[in-house]
Amino acid sequence: MFIKDEVKYRYNYHISPKQGWLNDPNGLCWFKGKYHVFFQSNPFANQPGKSYWGHVSSENLLDWQEEDFALRPDQDYDCDGCYSGSAIELNDKLFLMYTGHQNLSDSYKESQCLAFSEDGINFQKVSNNPVIENPPEDNTNRFRDPKIWKNEKNIYAVIGGESKENRGQVNLYRMGETFDNWQYQRKLAIAQKKDGIMWECPDYFEIEGDTFLIVSPKGMQDAGINGFASVYLQGDFGFNQTLEGYELNLIDLGQDFYAPQTFWDPIEKRRIMFAWFGMPGLQEQELKKQVGALTLPRVVKNKNGKLLFAPLPELQQLRTDEKALLPFDTIEDYSEIRMTPLNRHSNFLLRITSKIEGSSYQISYQDQKIEISFFDSLRNVRQSQKIDKVSELRLFLDSGLTELFINDGQHTFTNKCELIGTLVIEISGQLQVKAYTLRKGIQ
CATH class of the missing domain: 2.115.10.20 (Glycosyl hydrolase domain; family 43)
Known part of the structure; x- marks a missing residue:
């Protein structure tokens, strides 16, 4: 007999089983x-x-x-x-x-x-x-x-x-x-x-x-x-x-x-x-x-x-809606965020907050160091890496999964964080940001 426990959520485009x-x-x-x-x-x-x-x-x-x-x-x-x-x-x-x-x-x-x-x-x-x-x-x-x-x-x-x-x-x-x-x-x-x-x-x-x-x-x-x-x-x-x-x-x-x-x-x-x-x-x-x-x-x-x-590269085919993000904006929890610094040494900060869970995820770049910090009911984590130049960041969000790619995979950060429902975005610094809603990929 298979499990009948209530499942809080299932991922949208990452491979995952229906249960277990x-x-x-x-x-x-x-x-x-x-x-x-x-x-x-x-x-x-x-x-x-x-x-x-x-x-x-x-x-x-x-x-x-x-x-x-x-x-x-x-x-x-x-x-x-x-x-x-x-x-x-x-x-x-x-x-x-x-x-x-x-x-x-x-x-x-x-x-x-x-x-x-x-x-x-x-x-x-x-x-x-x-x-x-x-x-x-x-x-x-x-x-x-x-x-x-x-x-x-x-x-x-x-x-x-x-x-x-x-x-x-x-x-x-x-x-x-x-x-x-x-x-x-x-x-x-x-x-x-x-x-x-x-x-x-x-x-x-x-x-x-x-x-x-x-x-x-x-x-x-x-x-x-x-x-x-x-x-x-x-x-x-x-x-x-x-x-x-x-x-x-x-x-x-x-x-x-x-x-x-x-x-x-x-x-x-x-x-x-x-x-x-x-x-x-x-x-x-x-x-x-x-x-x-x-x-x-x-x-x-x-x-x-x-x-x-x-x-x-084919992941771009998951994109549906596109919008340029304002300094204070909202997105869905199944999205891709593409960040482009105005120059390769620009300092910036992007913060994501979940209204439902009260959890948060933040990316900051200052003095040639990237810092990732996230907080939810299970986690209070801070990670950092020295990076001389940042040309592009792509962050994939999927109902609590986060995958960050920096400089086309030169550095990657794979972390879970309870980012569920409508997400609030705050942006500061010299950064252009676009968001894409991503369609479903797993049946």
């Missing part, structure tokens, strides 16, 4: 004329539970149709959850590689499993699951979130892990001649001790000749939110060496961003990223509301070895 819990994006891909996005889902309660794979599809990355669950925890090896994973098209079939989670009397077991589909909607688990039953000897039972990909010759997967010394690590596997034949290769990367005891949701890819690894560390020391963060590493991941010296780069500066995953869009020839619009330990505080959502799709760009995460 949502976390990590999974299986991002293009298959047979549609984009497919899967996600971790507990349809029975607004809290973590046995993970299903929720599923939505779209022809344009804007208008999403909810599909039936792709995976259910119905086998011995995944009876306590079909955990995160990824997708690959092979031989005109779509394969999902995921982690089966099984609770034991005093611990748990995580193994890697496969399911396939001919139509992208109905999936069948392979008969010889799990295809990777045990982690490497130097890895604990924390062994999950396979990201599968292929190059000209081989099919590989990176799997998140934890060493016996409690350091995050990424395990590299290569597929043999058949899907049930996987060979462990080596460690792709190992965390320094301060950088997390477990590296979840790894993602390996190349852009313009540079190779990148995304991980979501768990248990970082003096970093992230409650020890959680999402970062990328750029380096030489030659397949005969393990990367230990590295620089971690934070993907998003907000507090509600975790477990990002990317995929290659073969139609527009670009790499696109989604993430969980939430954070472990924070979303659990919001159980009385419909809180599960994914971020908007972002285009991943490489600028001199540094990644930018720009809003998908």
Whole structure:
């Protein structure tokens, strides 16, 4: 039986389930004329539970149709959850590689499993699951979130892990001649001790000749939110060496961003990223509301070895009404605000207040420092970042979700704030501001 709890609100154009819990994006891909996005889902309660794979599809990355669950925890090896994973098209079939989670009397077991589909909607688990039953000897039972990909010759997967010394690590596997034949290769990367005891949701890819690894560390020391963060590493991941010296780069500066995953869009020839619009330990505080959502799709760009995460250009097609905002004005809670400083060093302030919730969200720029502060019944947060020049800011609002993009994705802030109903806008400083009402995108 599904939950019948009252839902306070559901998002307008962000991917979200009709009910229940949502976390990590999974299986991002293009298959047979549609984009497919899967996600971790507990349809029975607004809290973590046995993970299903929720599923939505779209022809344009804007208008999403909810599909039936792709995976259910119905086998011995995944009876306590079909955990995160990824997708690959092979031989005109779509394969999902995921982690089966099984609770034991005093611990748990995580193994890697496969399911396939001919139509992208109905999936069948392979008969010889799990295809990777045990982690490497130097890895604990924390062994999950396979990201599968292929190059000209081989099919590989990176799997998140934890060493016996409690350091995050990424395990590299290569597929043999058949899907049930996987060979462990080596460690792709190992965390320094301060950088997390477990590296979840790894993602390996190349852009313009540079190779990148995304991980979501768990248990970082003096970093992230409650020890959680999402970062990328750029380096030489030659397949005969393990990367230990590295620089971690934070993907998003907000507090509600975790477990990002990317995929290659073969139609527009670009790499696109989604993430969980939430954070472990924070979303659990919001159980009385419909809180599960994914971020908007972002285009991943490489600028001199540094990644930018720009809003998908097609998002402009969601715009309906447009108006230039006055210093004191109102907008709907499903809007985009576009801010252009009169010069790249202009000081300014924009403040948003919700009449219903009494909550507020503020962006200020002064002395080449951007500051984001927001307040509601659960939050009293202030974030800042040094930015020499600001050319443009785009803020997406969706019934309590805020995504701020600065300088076409040079910096991003992803945060929840209870901005519900008609919103009051106050503007000061050298700033031109336009607002667009955004149409519905999720069915």
